[in-house]
Amino acid sequence: MGNCGTREESAVAAAHVQVQNVQLPQQAARNSLSGKKQNRSFSEMSDPSTPRNFADSRNIAIYTDMIAFTLFELETITKSFRPDYVLGEGGFGTVYKGYIDENVRTGLKSLPVAVKVLNKQGLQGHKEWLTEVNFLGQLRHPNLVKLIGYCCEDDHRLLVYEFMFRGSLENHLFRKTTTPLSWATRMMIALGAAKGLAFLHNAEKPVIYRDFKTSNILLDSDFTAKLSDFGLAKAGPQGDETHVSTRVMGTYGYAAPEYVMTGHLTSRSDVYSFGVVLLELLTGQKSIDKTRPGKEQSLVDWARPRLNDKKKLLQIVDPNLEGQHSMRAVQKACSLAYYCLSQNPKARPLMSDVVETLEPLQESIGANGVPDCRMNRRLAATSMGCRPIPAAKCSSPGAVAACRVR
Numbered sequence: 294m295g296n297c298g299t300r301e302e303s304a305v306a307a308a309h310v311q312v313q314n315v316q317l318p319q320q321a322a323r324n325s326l327s328g329k330k331q332n333r334s335f336s337e338m339s340d341p342s343t344p345r346n347f348a349d350s351r352n353i354a355i356y357t358d359m360i361a362f363t364l365f366e367l368e369t370i371t372k373s374f375r376p377d378y379v380l381g382e383g384g385f386g387t388v389y390k391g392y393i394d395e396n397v398r399t400g401l402k403s404l405p406v407a408v409k410v411l412n413k414q415g416l417q418g419h420k421e422w423l424t425e426v427n428f429l430g431q432l433r434h435p436n437l438v439k440l441i442g443y444c445c446e447d448d449h450r451l452l453v454y455e456f457m458f459r460g461s462l463e464n465h466l467f468r469k470t471t472t473p474l475s476w477a478t479r480m481m482i483a484l485g486a487a488k489g490l491a492f493l494h495n496a497e498k499p500v501i502y503r504d505f506k507t508s509n510i511l512l513d514s515d516f517t518a519k520l521s522d523f524g525l526a527k528a529g530p531q532g533d534e535t536h537v538s539t540r541v542m543g544t545y546g547y548a549a550p551e552y553v554m555t556g557h558l559t560s561r562s563d564v565y566s567f568g569v570v571l572l573e574l575l576t577g578q579k580s581i582d583k584t585r586p587g588k589e590q591s592l593v594d595w596a597r598p599r600l601n602d603k604k605k606l607l608q609i610v611d612p613n614l615e616g617q618h619s620m621r622a623v624q625k626a627c628s629l630a631y632y633c634l635s636q637n638p639k640a641r642p643l644m645s646d647v648v649e650t651l652e653p654l655q656e657s658i659g660a661n662g663v664p665d666c667r668m669n670r671r672l673a674a675t676s677m678g679c680r681p682i683p684a685a686k687c688s689s690p691g692a693v694a695a696c697r698v699r
């Protein structure tokens with residue numbers, strides 16, 4: 294996850310000083326949970342579109358397949374929120390692992406879960422909690438994490454999700470102790486996450502996710518990627534509207550420059566954030582890293598000029614990936630990242646085009662976790678099995694950039 298001090302941050306700070314002033318005490322409370330949260334941006338305390346009081350939560354009952362848990366049940370599930378059950382900590386609060394079984398409530402299916410507990414200090418927390426329940430309660434897709442239930446008792450706010458066995462992409466990419474992800478797995482994760490975003494953008498009532506980043510991409514046991522954290526999600530523009538106007542929120546290093554500057558939110562802002570994550574997957578480097586020399590601290594600024602220069606491409610690709618990919622696949626993936634990161638939002642591809650571009654870059658992964666094409670190469674001394682299938686014709690009128698990617 295990125296840190297403060299980027300160009301984007303200065304821009305946000307300049308454009309939203311007023312919001313920052315209102316927010317600081319609460320933001321400080323959230324940040325005090327964990328140092329790593331300090332990159333989260335400002336909140337929309339006065340956004341009239343989102344209900345704020347408890348009475349608004351009663352509508353949740355309409356999402357019939359979600360379970361309303363009591364606090365006592367969640368204490369049973371997490372063994373009284375045992376410290377050694379903590380999975381992680383974010384801006385919203387602490388996440389615990391837990392297990393639902395017959396002892397919790399008769400008739401409940403046995404399954405492992407993750408329980409997120411809202412940190413009570415922040416007013417913003419209830420709003421994000423409600424947004425998450427409202428969006429995830431209605432949306433179902435293989436690349437969105439499933440919200441199993443919630444708890445809304447007195448001032449306690451909790452969320453219960455399906456348990457994602459491999460945790461976040463952030464941990465797999467950036468924790469020194471984990472085995473580096475293979476090229477095939479990275480491309481599979483990119484495709485899964487892209488499908489999740491495409492689903493949101495193409496929904497009957499389109500949704501802008503607004504907080505796309507590696508810590509919000511969770512991985513199942515087979516590395517299926519699922520988007521979590523819908524606290525910042527926003528209904529997309531309707532009818533003739535070209536954008537939604539909002540206070541700037543999101544995470545430094547991932548937010549699109551035009552959104553940071555104007556507060557005008559479109560689905561193309563998510564496409565930019567996707568480009569940042571794709572770049573992180575390709576380079577193995579964080580979007581913002583203050584330990585790098587000055588000009589290299591912003592991954593996008595450093596890598597973008599190299600992304601469409603065939604001679605310089607290999608300078609930026611993660612050295613851990615050496616020998617695992619064809620040059621052509623790297624070029625295509627880098628080119629896709631380049632267009633997603635276009636300064637001009639209209640030059641960015643649609644997420645459905647991103648999905649189409651990534652599909653031919655998929656390689657099957659063998660039972661032992663080694664991509665099949667690598668094994669083929671070892672056996673047959675040829676990389677032909679890895680060659681991408683020719684891309685399907687680009688059909689969308691707004692997809693010029695994505696077509697060029699191919």
Ligand SMILES: Nc1ncnc2c1ncn2[C@@H]1O[C@H](COP(=O)(O)OP(=O)(O)OP(=O)(O)O)[C@@H](O)[C@H]1O
Pocket residue numbers: 333380381382383384385386387388406407409438454455456457458460461464508509511521522
């Ligand atoms: N459903 C889940 N299954 C397994 N682990 C989870 C699940 N949800 C969250 N986690 C773990 O908890 C950590 C904290 O998640 P959380 O979403 O609260 O914070 P974050 O994504 O790091 O930051 P932010 O608040 O900016 O989103 C994640 O990084 C992940 O490791």
Ligand SMILES: [Mg+2]
Pocket residue numbers: 383508509521522
């Ligand atoms: Mg998160």
